[in-house]
Amino acid sequence: MTASTANYLWSVQDVLGQGATASVYRARHKRTGELVAVKVFNLASYSRSYQVQMREFDMLRKLNHKNIVKLYSVEELPSKQKALVMEYCSGGSLLSLLEEPENAFGLPETEFLIVLQCVVHGMNHLRENQVVHRDIKPGNIMRQVGDDGRSVYKLTDFGAARELEDDEKFFSIYGTEEYLHPDMYERGVLHKPQEKVYGVSVDLWSIGVTFYHAAAGSLPFMPYGGPRRNKPIMHKITTKKPAGAIAGVQRTEGGAIEWSYQLPHSCQLSQGLKVQLVPVLAGILEPDQDRCWEFDQFFTATTDMLKREPVHLFFLQQAAAFCIYMHHYNTVSIFFEEVASETGVAVPQQHLLYLGHELPLEGGMKVVNLPPTSPSQPLLLLGRGPDAGPPGLAFREPETPVIPSRFDVVADYSFSKAVVGVVHQYLRIVRTLHTQRELLLQGYYNYMMKMRRECEQATISITMITMRLQACMGLEHRLRALGQSTLESPGSAENGNKLKLIREHLPMYAAGIHKFQKRLEHLLIEQAKLAEGLANDKSCQKMEVLLEKIVVIHQQYRKDRQIGKLGYNDEQIHKFEKIHLSSHIKRVKALFREDCLQRYKDVLATTRMWASVLEEMQSQMEDFSCFSRGLLADMEMCEEQQNKGLDAALLSLQPRTAGQEPGDSPRDKENIVFRMHDLKQEMEALVMELQCNNNVIESLGAVNSAVDLKPSQAQPSTL
Known part of the structure; x- marks a missing residue:
């Protein structure tokens, strides 16, 4: 069965996503065959006020950025239902990528950095236009795969978005439970009466949960039985979270909550990137809106992180790999200090080799002049003295789930x-x-x-x-x-x-x-x-x-x-x-x-x-x-x-003037x-x-x- 507008057609079986008010289909232009995404609003959407119905159209017309899904046109079906014709993203959503079994423990470091960069740039464009999204989650971040195989991520679904300046507040509830700010969760999910208003920081909370999910492969806050089955404990975890904690898990029914201040050991991010990322997560996963980071602080920290370049290092005596993120303008002296901090080897005891050659470095040199490195072709560190230490195993064997005994x-x-x-x-x-x-x-x-x-x-x-x-x-x-x-x-x-x-x-x-x-x-x-x-x-x-x-x-x-x-x-x-x-x-x-x-x-x-x-x-x-x-x-x-x-x-x-002696x-x-x-x-x-x-x-x-x-x-x- 197919459906169409004046210029586009699609199969109703070719569904890209579904929500409470609309479904998204993969469609084609009738004349050129160009692939697009068509968002068709259902009858329930028309119960909303006309202003709310038109909000998404207006938002997408206003926004224009490579990390935001483009709006091509607004068309009508023969039934008079509205349809948004948008840019088609071939790689699905970030959520679909995270649900692939190979990403069960989070994305690889290079892919995570692309997600981080794209989301930060897209959010920066939203704030420049005084827009609050109010439904940031992996399902609303689409993935476009370029001809070179590199991903580009784009924010989508602006049905809940509205214009909001930094000091403005709003009262209405939008969003998805697992990514919802605790204040909104209390009223919107637990239906508790309250008079709280919300600001732009609610987007930061959602971004924090999304980044944690992308890095670790799982949600940061997990009550026993899951967030949808144990909603009161879910709210307790997010609101009673200690300062600096970025995750809380309840492993047994009625059991204590285990707080974590670091990303899981099983995630694929290097320690060097974790050092940069964890303070950001701690700053934006703050339930108190008054203590949460503001967007300016968030953009400053993430921009600084994205401007750093990785230097891969292998410490020979410890059999340990390191990835140290440095600014290109940093001096080698600063790099040596970072190496000392990561490895425990004092600067005078550090000796570096690269491709078998000794690498003499002067402290005043810039990091940009270091040779290119990769995990398989790192700088080799020869450490001297007691700090070199014996080698160890820098991993933990994965835990295998218990096989179900019954047929199900x-x-x-x-x-x-x-x-x-x-x-x-x-x-x-x-x-x-x-x-x-x-x-x-x-x-x-x-x-x-x-x-x-x-x-x-x-x-x-x-x-x-x-x-x-x-x-x-x-x-x-x-x-x-x-x-x-x-x-x-x-x-x-x-x-x-x-x-x-x-x-x-x-x-x-x-x-x-x-x-x-x-x-x-x-x-x-x-x-x-x-x-x-x-x-x-x-x-x-x-x-x-x-x-x-x-x-x-x-x-x-x-x-x-x-x-x-x-x-x-x-x-x-x-x-x-x-x-x-x-x-x-x-x-x-x-x-x-x-x-x-x-x-x-x-x-x-x-x-x-x-x-x-x-x-x-x-x-x-x-x-x-x-x-x-x-x-x-x-x-x-x-x-x-x-x-x-x-x-x-x-x-x-x-010659002598006096009498001569023997010889x-x-x-x-x-x-x-x-x-x-x-x-x-x-x-x-x-x-x-x-x-x-x-x-x-x-x-x-x-x-x-x-x-x-x-x-x-x-x-x-x-x-």
Whole structure:
């Protein structure tokens, strides 16, 4: 059966939504075939005053914004019923998106931010036009899907809207129970007499409930049995809510209310976004209209939130992922402080890597100059000191609902829908654990390569110190051969002792560095073997197959619910499917606990051992770095003393006016001069040789570092 106006037609079966006063259909333009949404008002709507009937038309004509559904025209059916022809949104409503089982625990972070942005911008346009919506809820937020697959959300259903300035009040009741401000709920739902008036803040309460629903997948205020079955407790929860609480749940009949000041652990939002969002929810979910945030404060806070960019960070030693929201104009110093606040690692102990490269950052740099990051390609944080802490499991296993013992098509459908949502949550956790395993393996590979480069640099330092030591020792020996009297100075004996100590200690440090290098090669082999073994892990694919089987049963249960009364054979099939569903749930849990989770724990145990070894190695390498700097300082002092001795020897060769002493004959002086010239030439040649060797060693080190910094080429089969 079809219906039509002068320019549009539709099937009465093609319903997009229904309300108390109207139904919305998907329609087409008779000439172009363009899809539109047509809102047809029923007879009950005409019992309202003419002014109220025309209010929605007037509102939509007045508003013009990309986050508000557009009004194309107002037409009439042959029955004279009014019809609003509006923009068609292909993605359904936000409510329909939240009712999909995969969103049972809330929207993904990227999608939630789009919802937040669109609703904030749409509401800002309403306030600029002094409009209060009075029925904000997920069902009245439509989703348009663009050609690029990105969502755009639009406010719709302005049947309850009216013009209202910030300081104006109204008395009439509109809205939907679960999203209704407590003051309006008391009179409109509980029918208690009261003389309260309402202001624009009632929209903020509805927005708060909507945002919580979108973030968590459930309503914030839930009495036992549900809000529609236990209305007095629903009102009690919303009105007796402590300041700062954003949720209240009654889990048992007549039981206490559990208050929450944070979003659920199960939601998909990062801790970094929760830190920004929770204060906003606490500010607008305030039942006292006088204490509730005003729209200016709401827009300021949400605009600040939306202007921030996420920086993804993976803390290697804790095996923990972080998402830190920063303004692009913030300095790196502020970013370091945020990292310290999130991770507990003090700023001096933070060391960052990106794609295997060390990331030297100056505090005055802007955050906008940080490299692009994502959950799979984050900045890698190497923390030092006790704050680094042992790794832990940053998730909780989902709770599976109890399977209904009796045959009931409605209860079984609800159960299967809940199970699909829970298994989606299991799958998300499995994928997260796989991603973190890869980040751990890649991160420790980069850490090992960093230590190997430091060992190579230490080897170069030892080589250079050895060559300089040999030069100093040779020069000391030659100078002494020229005559002890020319070298007597207060520091000559001390210099000799320093050179002797350096010569004794260098082999020990060289042996220690060599031991580190062998240990690193062993760790790299371990890492490669572990990565190769994990590459064959199919737990994620197995979980996906189990999810598909559970979804098939859920789809069958949806059909059974629509049919209602099943025949004998269909009922038996339904019961067999429940047995299969129970078996699939057990396999999901076993796969998660015994396969995926156990592998992850094994990786954590192995990387904890690697961390201990690398921490000790890093500490000793820092000690050697201090030692080598001290050696070079001692060498410079020795060279300075030798230069003074050489100057004194050359000065002693000047002609004397008094009587000559032994060795001062022209022949003796000539021999000494020749020997001094030879010594000078040898020193110059040695300096040139040292410089040449240094250049060669540094160039080889640079080549090795360049190769090492490409782990994808170094071990393509493992990571």
